[in-house]
Each structure stands twice: as structure tokens, then as C-alpha cells.
Amino acid sequence: MPDKPDPTDAIPPPTRFPRPAVGRFSLYYRELYRLLDQGQSHINSKQLGSIVNVSPAVVRRDLSNLGTIGRRGVGYQIDQLIDQIGGVLGSGQQWQVVLVGVGSLGDALLRYRGFERLGFRLVAAFDLDNQKVNQTIGGVSILNAETMVGKLAELSPDLAIIAVPAEVALDVANELVAAGISGILNFAPTTLRLPPGIAVVNVDLASELQRLAFSVQNL
């Protein structure tokens, strides 16, 4: 993995990838990293497809969209693939992330060890609860949410994670947007209606169970 690159040196935005492919790139990246850690150097499209449950043809198409072609009998070089996919996903960059809302889910997110290696660094958390303010969880300081606007101006993070109750999520999101944040990962079970130019990814835990129940009914 390269050192933190100069932001002016960033690769041009690869707008040509459809959303399902982005989801697959993220899976390829995770699994290739694991294989590299285990000492594997090459992989072919059949093996990679079998690991992430897609066909070899889909793997070959996705990777050829990156400009990468496997060598017959040898396959793809794993470290090269990781660099290329990481470039597409922005993982070669360092992203500064703040978390708002240190309830039980926020607490779990602060302790989660999977963000750092993908280039996401939690730089601060905010909560209104005096019991939590000035504590540190997972190495991240919890700051008073009443001071959030000023702290955001100081830290100028790239992304924010919202883990507050649904009723206040939109107000929090608007404060974050006003502070210049352009990407929000929203765990509050509510639809955030934000100005254009703000990226939002929603994760609704109950909706995921609903999707699962739907799949089970349709097996």
C-alpha cells in the first residue's frame, strides 16, 4: 500500500463504473488483501469469482474495465490488483472521518478495527451526554456536540458518520453540510434530504433484516 499521497496527485475520478461494480470492487479488494496477507501472489478469475460468489466472466469484465488482463495459466498479480482497485475506491487516500452520536452503535463504530486499513481515520466523535464527553473510545476523543461547529472548522474532516436518533439526524446532517462535509454515512433510520452535491450512503439495520426475510420467503 502506498504512503499517503499528495491530494493534488489524486487519480482522476473514474466515473465510468456502475454502482454494482463498485460494490464488487470493494469485495474483491477485501478478499485480495486477505489472500496477500496469507502469502498468495496470484489469482485467476475463476478463483476470485468463487470467493466472492460471482462468475469468472463478471470478474474478467470488471478487471478489464480497470485496464487489467490476467495472464493465461498465471492469472492476475494480487498486489497490482490491490493498487488498481484501491485507486478506484479512493483507498490510496487518507480520509478523515468524524462520528456524531456515541450510543451503543456509535460506541461499536469507534471500536471497529476495519476502517483504518482502508484509509479511513476517525479523528473525533461528538455527543451531548456529559458522561461521555472527554472520554476516549477506540483511541478517539468524544467531544461536546455543542462545540461541533467550531471543531469541524478546525478539523475539516472529509466524511461524517451519523449514529444519532432519527428525530435529530437531519439537523445534525445540515450542520455537517454547513461545515463543508460532502459525504455522510447515515445509520439513523430516516431519509436525509440534503442539497445536491452531498453524497449519502444509508445503512438501516432493520431494513437489512427485512431484505433478508424477503429473500428467505423467496428461496
Add this chain to the structure above:
Amino acid sequence: MPDKPDPTDAIPPPTRFPRPAVGRFSLYYRELYRLLDQGQSHINSKQLGSIVNVSPAVVRRDLSNLGTIGRRGVGYQIDQLIDQIGGVLGSGQQWQVVLVGVGSLGDALLRYRGFERLGFRLVAAFDLDNQKVNQTIGGVSILNAETMVGKLAELSPDLAIIAVPAEVALDVANELVAAGISGILNFAPTTLRLPPGIAVVNVDLASELQRLAFSVQNL
């Protein structure tokens, strides 16, 4: 809400809905429930679309797939829509769910209050840590994971949530499948390769941040 139904009595599988529509139904359901709670009785496609960020035409198409047509000038009756969408999503049923792995994420899931109203009841949690076994979190008892096979036979849950480290997730999943569970919500950052006939929904928190970073780069 009816009791746990006889599986032979289940509503016929509504296989005609594509996956993106299922995601939208889940959103409609959540937002319609909220509006009903606030005392609203009717809604039109423009209002509903604006709440969940899709066009009125998409709303009308989705709802007409349910066999529901709004009345001009009045719109749709919210309680009827909730019943119909809930039927598609299986939310009229009661689903018994077990959780495996009571780390910080598992802890947060046990405390999460959004599952019950959608028909998902957490009936037990399992962990290997003696400090946690026999404790209760969010009203759910934590049982010794070494007794899991027997307990599953006793409880015969419908669905399971996996929140264990990636290294052991596949072993856990195989035990769950052997016990007759046909749906797994997997939070472990690994791809579970399971026999056909088992539904898996994966939620990888780091991948969601990656998706967000990708969107921000492409704004």
C-alpha cells in the same frame, strides 16, 4: 400482528419484485409507518417520492405492482399501503432471530430498538466469553456458544445475525445452517460460501465507507 405462522400457511412468494424495488418498499414502509404515527391518513405519489428521494412515477409503478392505485385528489390510504407492503416484506409475520457474537457490534444490535416493530424478535444471543454468558442485554439472554447446537434445536429460530470475527464466521454459519436456519445477516467482513438455499445479506461497515468515498470522489 399474527402469531408465528405455520410455514405451509405462508403467503405465496412474490417473486415478481426486482431487488431495487424491495429496497424501496422497505423505505416506503418505514416512512409510511412514521406518517401514520403522526396521524396522517393519506399520501400521494409526489409526497411519498419526495420523502424517499425517488420520482412520483417510480412510486406509482412500485405501488401499482402491489395492485394499489391512488385516487386522484386523495392519494393512497396509508394504513392499506402499510398492510400491503408489509405483506410483501414478510413484516406481517413474526420472525425469531438469534445473534451470534456479543462484541461491541453485537451489543449494539441487542440494544437496537428498530427490529421488533418490523416483526423481528431476538430470542437469544450466543458468545464464548464467560463474562458475558448468562447476562441479559436489551432483554435478550446471552447463552454459552458451546451449547449453541442444542439451544438452536430447542428454539428453532428463523434467522440469525452473525457478528463474530471474520476468522470464525464461516464455522458459525455452517453450524447455523446445520441447525436448519435458512437466512443469515452477516456483519463479519468475509464472504460466506454456503450451500444453495441459504439466504445471506452482508453488511460490511468498512465497505459502506468505501462506497461513500467513491461517491464523494465522483460528485
